[in-house]
Amino acid sequence: MSATATATTALPIATGNWKIDTIHSHVGFAVKHMVVSTFRGRFEDYAGSLATSEDGRPVLQGSVKVDSILVKDENLAGHLKSPDFFDSERHPEIRFSSTAVAVAEDGGLEVEGDLTIKGHTHRVTARGSITGPHVDIAGNDKLGVELEAIVDRREYGLEWNAPLPKGGFALDNDVKLEVSLELVREA
Amino acid sequence: MRILGLSGSLRRDSHNTSLLRGAGKLLPAGVELEVFDRLAQIPPYSEDLEHETPPAVAALRAAIAGADAVLVATPEYNASIPGALKNALDWVSRPIATTPLRDKPVAVVGASTGLFGAVWAQAELRKVLATIGARVIDRELPIGQADEALGPDGLPVERDVVEQLSATLDELLELTAPSRLAA
Helix, strand or coil: CCCCCCCECCCHHHCCCEEECHHHCEEEEEEEECCCEEEEEEECCEEEEEEECCCCCEEEEEEEEHHHEECCCHHHHHHHHCCCCCCCCCCCEEEEEEEEEEECCCCEEEEEEEEEECCEEEEEEEEEEEEEEEECCCCCEEEEEEEEEEEEHHHHCCCCCCECCCCCECEEEEEEEEEEEEEEECC | CEEEEEECCCCCCCHHHHHHHHHHHHCCCCCEEEECCCHHHCCCCCHHHCCCCCHHHHHHHHHHHCCCEEEEEECCECCECCHHHHHHHHHHCCCCCCCCCCCCEEEEEEECCCCCCCHHHHHHHHHHHHHHCCEECCCCCEECCHHHHECCCCCECCHHHHHHHHHHHHHHHHHHCHHHHHC
16 A cells, blocks of 8 residues: 555545544554464443544544453453553543554555553554544434554563463564444534 | 373363373273362371372272373463472372372373463373373473363364374373384
């Protein structure tokens, strides 16, 4: 995809204010463990919007409650909330705010922005697609946004790991953030 | 031929005990797997108790002595071997000159509800068993997220994991009866 090359910051398909419909959205992550297996988790409590700023630029922002992390194993969820990982007691929220949104003619989407996890803020680039607007059966204007970004969890202070008995490490450092959003136009 | 299954979990619906029963289904005709079920009755090891062997310890020693090989399935507590299992091995290791584990072919597998399938507990078990004098297969089988990874019959759901379990059993049988397999 070459979103940057054909980018337009005017984003004509998404002017106005759009709010994430959390019933139909997904905010999650995937990380390799035991060298070859992939583990996925998600967050249940989050909010966000795509809005047009005063200068006409689109801004995508959102926040996630760390304690809403959902994984299959209760003990693992507890470990992920602990200081080894997110330290949700001291850092209850993950935040993202875009600095640049670029849409290609083919719907390719590139979003650059600041991601804050556990008190660490870093610039990330997420790539994916945007579809719509589309009027749903209830008469609402909707946009679909898919984004993925890969981050090194150690940059955000999520440093836990353990060497495996036969070589390699328990958990990969690269984590894929997977966001699938349905946005509804605000009246 | 007999294989003794030793589960490191005392829980009634243990994934590891289930895994042992699943492994039993993969064994060829003529090979039986019996699961030792008295781990919870073994008291904490003390040299003071050695003059009068506790019945459950005697039962475990006899079960190991009567088996051609041992298959251990372990959960993991705090990145290590569950206390009850380690305690049982400490009992059986004494006296070291006559332990029934000496030269006994042993394989270690493990399941956990977490991501890592008791991989560190398995490594520590291999170390402990080798120290006692067992012939331990240098192979691990970590089955993580056991709630979904194991079927109700104790067999892994994914075919490649079943194959790994089969390969572990094959190697255990090979170590047990090299002459039989060579024939």
